[in-house]
Amino acid sequence: MTDQGDSGRTRKLMEEFAPTTFEERGVTVPFTTPLLSQARLRRDANERFEFLLPNFTAGKGTYVLPWKGLPNVMTLTLHDRLLFEEIEKLETHSPEQIRSCALTVQATGVCGPDAATRAVSLLDQDSQYLVLTQFILVTELLKLVNISAADLMRPGMTADDSKRVARQALAKVAAMVDIPPDDMTGRVDQLGEAVAPVGLPQAPKSGRLRTLADRLQAFAQGTQHFAETDPSDAAMLGTYVSTVANHTLTLARQRIGKLDAACRDARQIVNDAPKLHKSIQEFVARISWLLDGWEFLIAMWESVKSEPSASKQTAISDISRLLPMIPKEEISAATESLDLDAIQRLQKKWVRVNQDWRTGVLDMDAVMRLESLKAAMG
Amino acid sequence: MNDKKPAAPGSPASKTSDWAALGADIMRLPDRKLLQIYRLLEQVGDKPEVSDAFGAMRPRLTTLRPPRRPALSRLFFLPAEDMLDDVGHYSRRLNRICRTTLSPCWQAVREHIPAALMQEVNQEVALVDYRDGAAIAVLVEPLWQAGAEALDRVMAECQNNLKYKISLFGRDDDVQRQLGTLRQILTVAFRIEKLKAALPPRPILDLAESHVEIIRTALIDLGKEDASLTQPLLLVLASRMQRPGELLRMLGEVRLGGTVAEKETLTREMSGYVVGNLLRQTSDFDRENLQVQGDPASLAAAAERLTDGLNSVNDTVQGLRDKDITAKMKNARAEIGHFVLKNICADVDKELTSALFGHDGALPSDEDVKKAEQLALALRRSSKLAGPLGIQREVTAKINEARQQVVDNTLAALRNTPRNRDGSMGADAQRQMFNGLRMVEILSGSDEAERLFREWNAQFR
Incomplete structure (x- = not known):
C-alpha cells in the first residue's frame, strides 16, 4: 500500500462523505457540553433531529447521533437543554436562526455572567445595525428624488423635522411606482432585515458577517504563519487549516461582492423589490452558511495567540478536527495538493490520551472554557 | 521532611533585608504598578540583592506571569527551573535545588566561562522571542556546555579549598549535592x-x-548514549507533570540502554524522587505559610493537583513494598483531606450565599456571580477528591448544605422580586433564578x- 494510494483513497472517501449541500453538512450549534462542542445539527431522512459530533471520537471520525440518544450517552449542561428546546420551536434551521436562539438563551445568564453580558451586547448591536442599514437604504432611495442625508440634518432641524422631510421624500419615491408610502417603508424594512447580517458596503461600520470574513482572513494568515514557523509536525495541520480557511474566504468574498453589486442600484428597490429581496436573501444565506462555525475556531485560535507553542500546537489540532467541511458543490482544487492521509494521522497523534468521557460526569472546567470562548466571540 | 534549611549566602544582612522589604512593599501595589516596578528592577541586572526583592514578589509574579527578560544567569539555570525551591520549602536529599544556591553558584561559575561566549549568547538571545x-x-547550548565544565571546576575547588567553599556557600555540605544535581542537568540541558x-x-x-x-x-x-543521562531529564519531566506516576509507568515500558540492574536502580531512584517530591509538597500544606493562601478555587486546584499526583504513584508505591513510604502516603492523604476541610469547605457555603444574595435584594454584580461560581467550583473539586482523601461524608454534607442555601435564597428572591404586569417573572427575577440554577448545576x-x-x-x- 503506497502513500499515494492511501491519499487517493482518503480523498475519495472525503469526496464520498463530503456533504452535498450546506443543509446536509448541518448547522453549528454552540453547545457548552464539551463533547457536543461545535456539534452540527441536521434532520435525518425522517425529519428527526440528529447531531454530527466531531469531538466525540477525538479525531477518529465524526459520530452521528439522534438528539434522543444523547442524554443516554452524556450529561448535557442546562444551557444545552434549554437551547435545544428553543431550537425545536424553529421551523427552519439556518445559521442566523440558530445564532439568534443561542444568544437569547445565553443572555439569561445560564452559562455565566460574561457570556450573558456579551449576548445582550450582541443582540443590542444587531438591532442598532439594523436601524443603521435601514437608514442607509432610505438615504439611497432619497437620492432618487435628489435629497441627500445632509438635507435631513440641516442646522436647526429637529428630529421630528428630519422624519417629516424623510417621509415626504419617501412618498415621492413611492409615487414613482404608484404604491402607498407605507408599502415603500415596508420594503425598506424587509430589505434592511435581509441585508443587515452582512451590511451594505457604504455603511460606516462593517456588518457582522463582513467583519467575520475579515477576521477569517487574519486567522488564515495567523495559521499560515504558524505553519511556516512551527518546528513540530503540527505545522502541517496549520497548512491544512489555513488552506481551508483561505478557500472558504475566497468563496465568501465572491458572494459578498455579488451581494454588494446587487445592492448597488437603489432603483431596484423601487422597480423590483421582490426580486432584489430574494437575491439578497440567497446571497446572505450562502455567506452565512459558508462562515458558519468559523467564529468559534477564530476565538479558539485568538485565545492561544500569546501562549507558548505547545498550546498553539494543541489548538491547531483541535481546530483541524472542527473545520467546517465545504460541501461537494463548493469543493475546488484548493485541498487537492494536501496529503489528507498524513493530516488524519497527525490529528490522531495530537489527541490527548487522558480524555475520558465514559464516566458521563460533566467536566465543569471544560464547560467553563467553552463558555469563556462564547463570551469572546464577536 | 524539611529537616534543616541552608543558610542564606553572602551579602550583608541589612542590605538583603532592605531589598526584601522593598519587595514586600511592592506587593501592596496594584498589578499594573507592580509590573512597572518589576520591569525597572529587571533592568538593574543580576544583583543578588535584587533577587531578594524578586523573591518577595514571586507569589504575585507567578499569577501575573509578566514577560521576563532572559538575563544570562536566568538562561543558565533555565533547564533546572523545575527543580528549584524557595528556602522555606527546600528539602534535602531529594535532588532539589534551593534558590539561595543559585546566586553564589552563578557568581563562581561565570568566572570560568569565557567572557566572549557569554557576550555572544547574550547578544544572540536578545534577537529572538524569549x-x-x-x-x-x-542559542544557549554553548553556555550550558561551558557552564557544566565550569561547574566541575567550582565543585572541585570547593572540595579542595574550604575557605573558597565557605565564602560562597557557607558551611552546609548539602550545597555540594545541589551542585551535583545542577551539573547533571546541565549535561543534558539542551x-x-x-x-x-x-x-x-x-x-x-x-x-x-x-x-x-x-x-x-x-x-x-x-539511553543509547548513556542510561544514566536519562535521570536528570526524568527528574525535570517528573517535576513538570501533574501525574508523575504516568512517567514512571512509561519508564517501565521503555527499553533504555544499559543493564537490567541499571534500569532497576534508575526506576527505584525515580520512584523515590517522585514520591518524595509529592510528599514534600504535601507537607507544605499543613504549614501556615504564604504558599497556601489564596482563593478557595486555587486552593482546591492545588489540593486536586497533589491528590492526582499521589493517586498516580499508587501502583509504584505498592511495587516498592516500603512500609515507611506507604505510611507517609497515607499521612499525606490525611493532611490534604484536613486541609480541604479546613481551608476550602469550612465557610464556603456562607461565602457563596453572601456573594450571590447579600445585596439587600438587589442583583449581584457580575464579579460577585463569578466569585460565587469559583466557590461552588472549589466545592465540586473537593467532592472529586473526597473519596481518595477519605472525607466524602463531610464534603457531601457541605455540598448539600450549600445547595440548600442557594435554593432557599433563590426562592426567597423570586418571591420578593416584583413581577411583570401580566404576572410573569420580571427580568431581575429571571436573572436571579439563572444565577441560582448555575450554582446548583455546578x-x-x-x-x-x-x-x-x-x-x-x-x-x-
Whole structure:
C-alpha cells in the first residue's frame, strides 16, 4: 500500500462523505457540553433531529447521533437543554436562526455572567445595525428624488423635522411606482432585515458577517504563519487549516461582492423589490452558511495567540478536527495538493490520551472554557 | 521532611533585608504598578540583592506571569527551573535545588566561562522571542556546555579549598549535592529544553499521543548514549507533570540502554524522587505559610493537583513494598483531606450565599456571580477528591448544605422580586433564578438544575 494510494483513497472517501449541500453538512450549534462542542445539527431522512459530533471520537471520525440518544450517552449542561428546546420551536434551521436562539438563551445568564453580558451586547448591536442599514437604504432611495442625508440634518432641524422631510421624500419615491408610502417603508424594512447580517458596503461600520470574513482572513494568515514557523509536525495541520480557511474566504468574498453589486442600484428597490429581496436573501444565506462555525475556531485560535507553542500546537489540532467541511458543490482544487492521509494521522497523534468521557460526569472546567470562548466571540 | 534549611549566602544582612522589604512593599501595589516596578528592577541586572526583592514578589509574579527578560544567569539555570525551591520549602536529599544556591553558584561559575561566549549568547538571545523555547535552547547550548565544565571546576575547588567553599556557600555540605544535581542537568540541558518546548506547559496534565512519542524517543536516544543521562531529564519531566506516576509507568515500558540492574536502580531512584517530591509538597500544606493562601478555587486546584499526583504513584508505591513510604502516603492523604476541610469547605457555603444574595435584594454584580461560581467550583473539586482523601461524608454534607442555601435564597428572591404586569417573572427575577440554577448545576449537576428550572418556571411564570 503506497502513500499515494492511501491519499487517493482518503480523498475519495472525503469526496464520498463530503456533504452535498450546506443543509446536509448541518448547522453549528454552540453547545457548552464539551463533547457536543461545535456539534452540527441536521434532520435525518425522517425529519428527526440528529447531531454530527466531531469531538466525540477525538479525531477518529465524526459520530452521528439522534438528539434522543444523547442524554443516554452524556450529561448535557442546562444551557444545552434549554437551547435545544428553543431550537425545536424553529421551523427552519439556518445559521442566523440558530445564532439568534443561542444568544437569547445565553443572555439569561445560564452559562455565566460574561457570556450573558456579551449576548445582550450582541443582540443590542444587531438591532442598532439594523436601524443603521435601514437608514442607509432610505438615504439611497432619497437620492432618487435628489435629497441627500445632509438635507435631513440641516442646522436647526429637529428630529421630528428630519422624519417629516424623510417621509415626504419617501412618498415621492413611492409615487414613482404608484404604491402607498407605507408599502415603500415596508420594503425598506424587509430589505434592511435581509441585508443587515452582512451590511451594505457604504455603511460606516462593517456588518457582522463582513467583519467575520475579515477576521477569517487574519486567522488564515495567523495559521499560515504558524505553519511556516512551527518546528513540530503540527505545522502541517496549520497548512491544512489555513488552506481551508483561505478557500472558504475566497468563496465568501465572491458572494459578498455579488451581494454588494446587487445592492448597488437603489432603483431596484423601487422597480423590483421582490426580486432584489430574494437575491439578497440567497446571497446572505450562502455567506452565512459558508462562515458558519468559523467564529468559534477564530476565538479558539485568538485565545492561544500569546501562549507558548505547545498550546498553539494543541489548538491547531483541535481546530483541524472542527473545520467546517465545504460541501461537494463548493469543493475546488484548493485541498487537492494536501496529503489528507498524513493530516488524519497527525490529528490522531495530537489527541490527548487522558480524555475520558465514559464516566458521563460533566467536566465543569471544560464547560467553563467553552463558555469563556462564547463570551469572546464577536 | 524539611529537616534543616541552608543558610542564606553572602551579602550583608541589612542590605538583603532592605531589598526584601522593598519587595514586600511592592506587593501592596496594584498589578499594573507592580509590573512597572518589576520591569525597572529587571533592568538593574543580576544583583543578588535584587533577587531578594524578586523573591518577595514571586507569589504575585507567578499569577501575573509578566514577560521576563532572559538575563544570562536566568538562561543558565533555565533547564533546572523545575527543580528549584524557595528556602522555606527546600528539602534535602531529594535532588532539589534551593534558590539561595543559585546566586553564589552563578557568581563562581561565570568566572570560568569565557567572557566572549557569554557576550555572544547574550547578544544572540536578545534577537529572538524569549518564549521560543526551541530557539533559546539552540542559542544557549554553548553556555550550558561551558557552564557544566565550569561547574566541575567550582565543585572541585570547593572540595579542595574550604575557605573558597565557605565564602560562597557557607558551611552546609548539602550545597555540594545541589551542585551535583545542577551539573547533571546541565549535561543534558539542551535535550531538556528541546523536550520542554515540545510538550505542553507545566503542570502537564494531558499528554497527546505525539507527546508520549516525543518523551519515549528522547529517553531512548539518551539511553543509547548513556542510561544514566536519562535521570536528570526524568527528574525535570517528573517535576513538570501533574501525574508523575504516568512517567514512571512509561519508564517501565521503555527499553533504555544499559543493564537490567541499571534500569532497576534508575526506576527505584525515580520512584523515590517522585514520591518524595509529592510528599514534600504535601507537607507544605499543613504549614501556615504564604504558599497556601489564596482563593478557595486555587486552593482546591492545588489540593486536586497533589491528590492526582499521589493517586498516580499508587501502583509504584505498592511495587516498592516500603512500609515507611506507604505510611507517609497515607499521612499525606490525611493532611490534604484536613486541609480541604479546613481551608476550602469550612465557610464556603456562607461565602457563596453572601456573594450571590447579600445585596439587600438587589442583583449581584457580575464579579460577585463569578466569585460565587469559583466557590461552588472549589466545592465540586473537593467532592472529586473526597473519596481518595477519605472525607466524602463531610464534603457531601457541605455540598448539600450549600445547595440548600442557594435554593432557599433563590426562592426567597423570586418571591420578593416584583413581577411583570401580566404576572410573569420580571427580568431581575429571571436573572436571579439563572444565577441560582448555575450554582446548583455546578454543585449538584445538570439534572438537578433542570428539575429546579421546571419547578420554578411553573411556580413563578
